[in-house]
Amino acid sequence: MRSREVRLERRPNGSPVRDDFSFAEVDLPDPGPGEVQVRNLYMAMDPAMRGRMSEARSYVPPFELGKAMEGPAVGEVVASNDPNFAPGDLVWSRLGWREGFTAPADKVEKRSRDLPPQAYLGFAGMTGLTAYVGLLHSAALKPGDTVFVSAASGGVGSVVCQIAKLKGHKVIGAAGGERKKRYLLDVLKLDGAIDYKAEPSLTKALAREAPQGIDVYFDNVGGDHLQAALAIANKYARFALCGMISQYNSTEPSAAPRNLTAAVTKELTLQGFIALNHLDKMDAFLADVRAWHAAGLLTSAETVYEGLDRSLEAFDGLFDGSGLGKMLVKIA
């Protein structure tokens, strides 16, 4: 089997450009003992990939130059030399950015067919676990809480919103542009939505949408969104700090928030978290997610780009605000 792949050729300075990457085609060897060969169906885009393109030390090592990048993917086993896998099995791996691969069987995990394949890249995958852990554990959501979510129409944000809504909470989402605002109100049925691009003051907009204040803030953005949340937070509010996408492409550090003293006077809890370190909650998460999906309470919010050739476009979509929900590439 031949497989095309996307390689990182140099470390981006600020926003990645086309010449930072190359496309190559490789021959996949037949699987040796204990190996499987997989054809990828979907891969998912993840803001954390931007971090791995840089050399800076983070919680995962940087991508290697001249090699195919990595990222979550679901695929189908096409050939197996391992007793635990058979052709046709649906598998999850971190070997995205390529049409297929031959790898040791321990690099893939079997997934059941009771959910659509791409769900394992979204609400039933790390994206969903991130939403679940951040909202229910890091922010310790409790009855009566009003919830504010930034990047609410994004991959993680859209799952956070759905979980908070199905649990009966008042939810306010922020996203950029009228189309996303309509999506938050019409599709996700939020109680309030803020188009931050249309608001002269995010703090005033949040005060208007949440006149009773907010008790939980799920932060995907940092910067001015975090500043607005600090300003409008009620006493004892809990913030789950999931990511600060406003800063990933910055070549210089950002200045906001300027009102962190609110954390003292309101006795706030700001809890950073990385879902990868909460895999012990995976079983409870999957059980909840299957039940919510079966009950029609949780849907896949996604934007699909067709073909590996469009993968860089999908990646840009994470940052340029063009996509709704999880950004996926349909590879086959």
Add this chain to the structure above:
Amino acid sequence: MRSREVRLERRPNGSPVRDDFSFAEVDLPDPGPGEVQVRNLYMAMDPAMRGRMSEARSYVPPFELGKAMEGPAVGEVVASNDPNFAPGDLVWSRLGWREGFTAPADKVEKRSRDLPPQAYLGFAGMTGLTAYVGLLHSAALKPGDTVFVSAASGGVGSVVCQIAKLKGHKVIGAAGGERKKRYLLDVLKLDGAIDYKAEPSLTKALAREAPQGIDVYFDNVGGDHLQAALAIANKYARFALCGMISQYNSTEPSAAPRNLTAAVTKELTLQGFIALNHLDKMDAFLADVRAWHAAGLLTSAETVYEGLDRSLEAFDGLFDGSGLGKMLVKIA
């Protein structure tokens, strides 16, 4: 009894100036039924007073203009019309900034004579409770933690340092000036001390003093100190956010810290707290503090100004860096 008192005459803009205050003398009435008359011995200065001089909403209401300010004080009952108090009793109150007062008995609390009177304004008072709650509860100090304390020679900081040391921790303190640095090393016996005024980079200084990183940060300062702590924090470090004195006198918001994304990647917990809301821990705190004091492990770190006339000087001392330990005014 006649009593001089210090009144707030107008709300300071930036650092308070002499004309923001006035001195007045009043006649204290004899105590009516259920009242006591008290002569203050000591009053304590507290950075939170600066907040109450402003109109901004906080966790306590602002001082009223034209009236004596308030703040922690210890005094001696001179006359009592309440069965629970007798002349000579040592009492704690919030009725500082005056030589004496006549007030309902429920405005004062009896204190035992087994500690020096001013201890109830320092390590055995709200200052001590703040250190205790922040270090042991908000930051959840645990064996093996390396502890970083900002404003380490101050009222709260010096108690935090002593508690962390007597529990066997490696403790790094930051303070401004060579005199305070010597105090941290020679008197409080810290493992490392940083004179932030002499360091071009607080982050580099902290990295040098804590090459193994820090696990707990007790923040009295915010701004660049918080930024250094974020940079040098180990994974899962816990920050107790107690106050951000660097910003209390600012007329415009401060920009730092610029590296809050570290809270995500290192899964930090930033916990704001106000000791007033942890009075349920008072009994355990006082039992521990008495035992530590009796064992010679906890001493009163204080700078004493003689006479109510010097109270504004003592208040300035909180911010101009002239004082070591708790800033006290000896009134009688």
